[in-house]
Amino acid sequence: MSSEPAAAPREGSGEPNHAVRFTVIWVLGTLIALPIVIWVIGPLIGPGNGSDAASDQGTDFTVLAALATPVLTLVLLYLAYAVIFFRQPKGGVLEGPAVRGHARLQTAWIVVTSTMVLAVAVFGTVRLESDYGSGSGSGPNPLTVPKGPKLPVQVIAQQWLFTYRYPTYGGVETTELVLPNEEMVEFHVTSLDVIHDFWAYKLGVKADANPGVDNVAFVKPTKLENFTVRCAELCGIWHGYMSNAGRVVTPAAFETWIHEQQKRLAPATKVLPKYSKTYLPEPTRRGE
């Protein structure tokens, strides 16, 4: 903005007051763009409303997009305005007026941008705190924990498969992630070998799976749907294939499913190590 050469009409030039005219155009453009961003584009931004965390992330993305809208509108409209009104006349090579400092404008610019950045920082921090991590892994000791009962589900990553352990159901381990709708889930994410990353996009959950680390993430599914779990950390030749299916089902269907798994997978459950937040499995290498 400090380079705007025609903030005031040049004496005797018959030039309009570009600053005022452009400000009006910008305000009008922003007033038109903002509702479109909030109510049309916002709902299209992922990850959807499959869980409380996913819905909150959608809200956060919409807020950030709305905050960015006046800035983007300013840049695009000024670009168009300059192309139209500050075009070099044919046959003439004109220099614009010398650019001088503009203390008021510079101060306003610094204050406005600093305020926006600080506001976004405060907003993000509050949202993380109030949403108990917003679906992200918060380490073994999360700062905020949702109240009420929670279903613990352990996510075990290994090259190249995710398996899921349900400690409150006899520690049964499965290859499919099935969750009850409208119940708070407490994920405990860990790895048996290298670094992986548990990412259930539709649920808005993403947490690193590190060997020897218990990474906790919370989520409450709010929609009966199928979803995909992917590894989001390059982990070897089959990283691209390290995905599997998940389902959010009714609590009754979940109970039926988990009891079927307990029965079907009894031989494996019998030989599993006792449930633990992390595992240091042997052998670590061949020959040991």
Added chain:
Amino acid sequence: MSVFAKKLLGVSAALAVLGVLIGLYVAAWATSAPPTITATIAPASSGGDKLTLMTVAAIGPKYSPTHPDWVSYLVRKNGRWVHSTIFSVPANSVIHVTIYQYDGDTGLRNAFLSQVQGTIGGTERVDGKTVNAIEPEEASHTWVVPQLGIFIPLPGVPEEAKNQCEFAPCEGAAHRTVEFSFYSGKKGRYRWQCFVPCAAGFLNGLGGPMQTLGYMDGFLNVV
């Protein structure tokens, strides 16, 4: 043409040739894959197609001059063992699989994988005996197709067994025979892999042959 122009032309031509060669090398490397082996048709009385595999502790120089000491799978084609891990089976069919397992045990890092899953009856036959799981520490390898939910643990040859196989082909040496059948289902390209950290000399036992197509992992093409 000036001397400078000639030098510039020469250097440019040399760089172009070098670039093409590098490109060809990368393309050849990126597109190289083991051959696809189609399951053989089993007798009508068996009601399905047959896939016969072998696992060995070391593939040997005959099959892999570059990595003779790598652990590997082989597949039988027309009565001969072929070094490939890309198999083709018909869709919506019962596939009978026999795996001759010539390697010693290593053990599973995740005992969950010691249970047989995804086969007809949820079992496998080990040396003629039907089981639904093996001891996790006895596992030598697994044959797992995650997308199809097939989990086959393969027990190892006991350490004290005589006539251990050194290099492939291992016919005649001490081995375990694992048999199972599965329904192939719909068409698709499914990856399979071993989950036992069986790559000797690599961190976590998961490098080398575990990370290279053609040894302990591959594709099951259902066509």
